[in-house]
Amino acid sequence: MDHIIILGIESSCDDTSAAVIKDGVLLSNVTASQAVHEAYGGVVPELASRAHQQNIVPVVSEALKRAGVSKDELSAVAFTRGPGLMGSLLVGVSFAKGFARALGIPMVEVNHLQGHVLAHFIKEPDEVHASPKFPFLCLLVSGGNSQIIRVNAYNDMEVLGQTIDDAAGEAIDKCSKVMGLGYPGGPIIDKLARQGNPKAYTFSKPHIPGYAYSFSGLKTSFLYSLRDWMKDDPDFIEHHKVDLAASLEHTIVDILMEKLRKAVKDTGINEVAVAGGVSANNGLRNAFREHAAKYGWNIYIPKFGYTTDNAAMIAMTGYFKYQDKDFCTIDKPAYSRVSI
Numbered sequence: 001m002d003h004i005i006i007l008g009i010e011s012s013c014d015d016t017s018a019a020v021i022k023d024g025v026l027l028s029n030v031t032a033s034q035a036v037h038e039a040y041g042g043v044v045p046e047l048a049s050r051a052h053q054q055n056i057v058p059v060v061s062e063a064l065k066r067a068g069v070s071k072d073e074l075s076a077v078a079f080t081r082g083p084g085l086m087g088s089l090l091v092g093v094s095f096a097k098g099f100a101r102a103l104g105i106p107m108v109e110v111n112h113l114q115g116h117v118l119a120h121f122i123k124e125p126d127e128v129h130a131s132p133k134f135p136f137l138c139l140l141v142s143g144g145n146s147q148i149i150r151v152n153a154y155n156d157m158e159v160l161g162q163t164i165d166d167a168a169g170e171a172i173d174k175c176s177k178v179m180g181l182g183y184p185g186g187p188i189i190d191k192l193a194r195q196g197n198p199k200a201y202t203f204s205k206p207h208i209p210g211y212a213y214s215f216s217g218l219k220t221s222f223l224y225s226l227r228d229w230m231k232d233d234p235d236f237i238e239h240h241k242v243d244l245a246a247s248l249e250h251t252i253v254d255i256l257m258e259k260l261r262k263a264v265k266d267t268g269i270n271e272v273a274v275a276g277g278v279s280a281n282n283g284l285r286n287a288f289r290e291h292a293a294k295y296g297w298n299i300y301i302p303k304f305g306y307t308t309d310n311a312a313m314i315a316m317t318g319y320f321k322y323q324d325k326d327f328c329t330i331d332k333p334a335y336s337r338v339s340i
């Protein structure tokens, strides 16, 4: 039997990543992150594109080397077509198209958001891996998205609800910036929150119907509350850092889980996964575990390495699409905005 060997390439934001999957098993996943953005408190698109240009060839070479696979053995090249930053995407898309064309093998376009969801199917060598069963619900929470997705099949996903303004990760990052913490704020807030009291402060929660999310009101409530408290104590943030972090995280997790509970109840689907950068959050992971125990959900929490942007999830999605012969042509441009 011929092997199916997929090279995956991810460059949608500030991580340049390449991975190799052979017959559904991950052989390598190499990521170059870009520290250059830390000084700016957010990703600077032009700097991200330039760093991708420098990183893409070494990262792909390293991924092939670690997998022990020669480029001539590849069956296809899968790449993130969008959504993401256009300048960043263009580097990966152009490289992938050129590489596939030079090797005379198919190219497979991947929707980055679908990649996050299908990260749950990444299987490492010798790993006993439990993947969600279809249909399942996936809470996709990242710096750019907060949505509840009904996943009917690898190639059939339906957004039940999504944020009408900021994403959860964006809200955490902005609140962390207000507190004078570094970027990205998510991991910093997560660490501080472990030592604080989650019920020390309350911030406003949105009241919107259905499965939609909103985080901009919380951000404002956080900012205005801090301003008030700092009138009496200019060093309020420094004095109450851990409780502020814990209360902020608690509020965000509460908002996320409330809608997810509703989706589980309404659909009757109790296979529930979480994905995206914010799924690294310990408070959210604990909330998933508590819901599993309390409501009998079968939960799927990704390994830390597969929460943030990575090419393993792109190669995995490419592997499924390859089997469906779902190839793309060279004229398909990158897209900065697209739904799942």
Ligand code: KG4
Residues within 6 Å of the ligand: 013, 141, 142, 143, 144, 145, 168, 169, 170, 172, 173, 184, 185, 186, 187, 190, 276, 277, 278, 279, 280, 281, 282, 307, 308, 309
């Ligand atoms: O999926 P992702 O890597 O990429 C984009 O959306 O671009 O998500 C990044 C987001 C950021 O907002 C970051 O602060 C957040 O995920 N994040 C976390 C944690 N780790 C990353 N948020 C909360 N807790 C964490 N441990």
